[in-house]
Amino acid sequence: MSHDSAPAPLTSSMGTPLTGTIRVPGDKSISHRSLMFGTLAVGRTTVKGLLESEDVLATASAMRAVGARIEKQPDGSYTVDGIGLGSLLEPEHVIDFGNAGTGVRLTMGIFGSHNIAATFIGDASLSKRPMGRVLNPLRDMGTNVIARDGDRLPASIRGPEQALPLTYRVPMPSAQVKSAVLLAGLNAPGETVVIEPIPTRDHTEKMLAGFGAEISVSLNEAGERVIRLKGQPELKPQNIDVPGDPSSAGFPIVAALTVPGSDVIIGNVLLNEHRTGLITTLIEMGGDIEIVNRRETGGEEVGDLRVKASRLKGITVPATRAPSMIDEYPVLAVAAAFAQGDTFMPGLEELRVKESDRLAAVARGLEANGIPCVETEDTLTVTGGANAIGGGTVVTHLDHRIAMAFLVLGMAAHKPVTVDDGAVIATSFPDFTALFSGLGAKFAAGASEAA
Numbered sequence: 001m002s003h004d005s006a007p008a009p010l011t012s013s014m015g016t017p018l019t020g021t022i023r024v025p026g027d028k029s030i031s032h033r034s035l036m037f038g039t040l041a042v043g044r045t046t047v048k049g050l051l052e053s054e055d056v057l058a059t060a061s062a063m064r065a066v067g068a069r070i071e072k073q074p075d076g077s078y079t080v081d082g083i084g085l086g087s088l089l090e091p092e093h094v095i096d097f098g099n100a101g102t103g104v105r106l107t108m109g110i111f112g113s114h115n116i117a118a119t120f121i122g123d124a125s126l127s128k129r130p131m132g133r134v135l136n137p138l139r140d141m142g143t144n145v146i147a148r149d150g151d152r153l154p155a156s157i158r159g160p161e162q163a164l165p166l167t168y169r170v171p172m173p174s175a176q177v178k179s180a181v182l183l184a185g186l187n188a189p190g191e192t193v194v195i196e197p198i199p200t201r202d203h204t205e206k207m208l209a210g211f212g213a214e215i216s217v218s219l220n221e222a223g224e225r226v227i228r229l230k231g232q233p234e235l236k237p238q239n240i241d242v243p244g245d246p247s248s249a250g251f252p253i254v255a256a257l258t259v260p261g262s263d264v265i266i267g268n269v270l271l272n273e274h275r276t277g278l279i280t281t282l283i284e285m286g287g288d289i290e291i292v293n294r295r296e297t298g299g300e301e302v303g304d305l306r307v308k309a310s311r312l313k314g315i316t317v318p319a320t321r322a323p324s325m326i327d328e329y330p331v332l333a334v335a336a337a338f339a340q341g342d343t344f345m346p347g348l349e350e351l352r353v354k355e356s357d358r359l360a361a362v363a364r365g366l367e368a369n370g371i372p373c374v375e376t377e378d379t380l381t382v383t384g385g386a387n388a389i390g391g392g393t394v395v396t397h398l399d400h401r402i403a404m405a406f407l408v409l410g411m412a413a414h415k416p417v418t419v420d421d422g423a424v425i426a427t428s429f430p431d432f433t434a435l436f437s438g439l440g441a442k443f444a445a446g447a448s449e450a451a
């Protein structure tokens with residue numbers, strides 16, 4: 001579970017043009033939620049296309065710890081035999097969420113309004129991340145919390161006998177915080193209201209409605225999203241088909257755009273409007289990305305992407321777009337390294353509290369590979385089009401997206417690029433190297449001599 005030991009350096013270098021048709025693994029946000037909501041429903045939920053990554057498997061363990069039965073079936077799908085809202089058992093052991101921010105924050109929301117005690121731990125990365133953003137509204141609902149200084153993990157919580165429904169304005173753009181409050185509200189009598197000034201991914205709202213919760217979304221006079229949830233519903237099990245993860249798709253998209261001669265089709269990618277900021281941005285940069293076969297499955301839009309190598313140009317990415325591509329900035333910065341001119345990315349303050357300080361990690365990684373960039377508190381400017389880029393070693397800080405983004409850099413750069421730990425990729429995309437090798441990418445274990 002934890003990557004605290006034995007880092008495994010990995011190097012990528014230019015191979016052949018990338019060609020072929022692939023599917024990226026299931027969406028991480030929807031996978032976590034499928035297991036969680038399946039646990040809160042009474043009866044059997046089935047999940048096809050679940051992302052089998054370390055983060056999601058940590059959520060499966062946490063749900064088992066409160067009584068859910070979660071099994072992989074011979075056809076590869078998962079079944080979740082839920083025990084029902086209000087009936088969670090008290091976990092007998094400490095719950096280890098490894099690297100998974102979404103997993104731990106949403107689970108704190110669920111457990112926090114149940115009258116059970118639970119203790120959460122995580123790896124060195126998760127233990128640095130702020131949990132107060134979730135623990136504070138839980139305290140307002142009556143949950144007792146003991147956490148390390150600054151509300152970091154390890155943390156223990158015990159929910160009240162009866163949680164108080166809350167009206168809560170989310171202070172930062174965070175789908176995790178919004179979701180944690182809504183999930184805690186599920187087990188509180190009355191109405192929980194979450195006001196979201198800046199819209200973020202809406203999987204919790206959509207999926208809870210699918211599971212039979214009474215939940216509505218409207219806009220107030222200030223144009224803010226207002227989500228109203230009626231507490232203590234009886235959730236009904238669902239059959240879920242998890243679409244491909246657009247955040248994972250970001251890596252082959254940028255690789256196909258930047259490795260000369262590439263032509264790649266990525267099938268069945270989730271196209272939820274709160275997740276497609278990277279595609280919009282890359283098209284604005286001149287990327288040849290065609291969306292074909294748009295269709296709807298399970299209440300979500302999906303489509304196939306055909307991506308061809310393109311001449312990119314630098315642009316300003318609107319700050320308002322950040323929540324719809326928040327996990328994609330590392331790989332966007334790599335695309336920007338190949339674009340003519342400057343790419344300016346404002347509104348990045350949330351990047352500082354991800355698996356690593358991603359703003360700093362990206363800037364140091366670009367610098368190590370000879371790519372000029374300027375980092376401020378909440379912006380990044382990358383000057384692209386440089387000739388001899390690559391040749392550096394990138395410190396990943398237990399951050400899967402930093403590792404994958406810089407391996408993509410190595411695929412198109414003049415010299416190979418090494419990341420200090422390739423094992424962290426298993427957090428979200430365990431088949432990353434196999435899938436890219438099939439397209440023509442070149443990886444080598446260890447550091448490259450040229451790097």
Ligand SMILES: O=C(O)C1=C[C@@H](OP(=O)(O)O)[C@@H](O)[C@H](O)C1
Pocket residue numbers: 028029030102173174175176177179201326327350
């Ligand atoms: O709700 C979710 O599934 C997620 C929300 C985002 O986090 P924040 O809520 O911290 O922005 C995102 O970075 C994360 O990968 C998944």
Ligand SMILES: C=C(OP(=O)(O)O)C(=O)O
Pocket residue numbers: 028099100101102103327354355401428
């Ligand atoms: C930020 C991420 O995940 P989490 O917050 O769930 O750890 C991510 O996957 O990029």
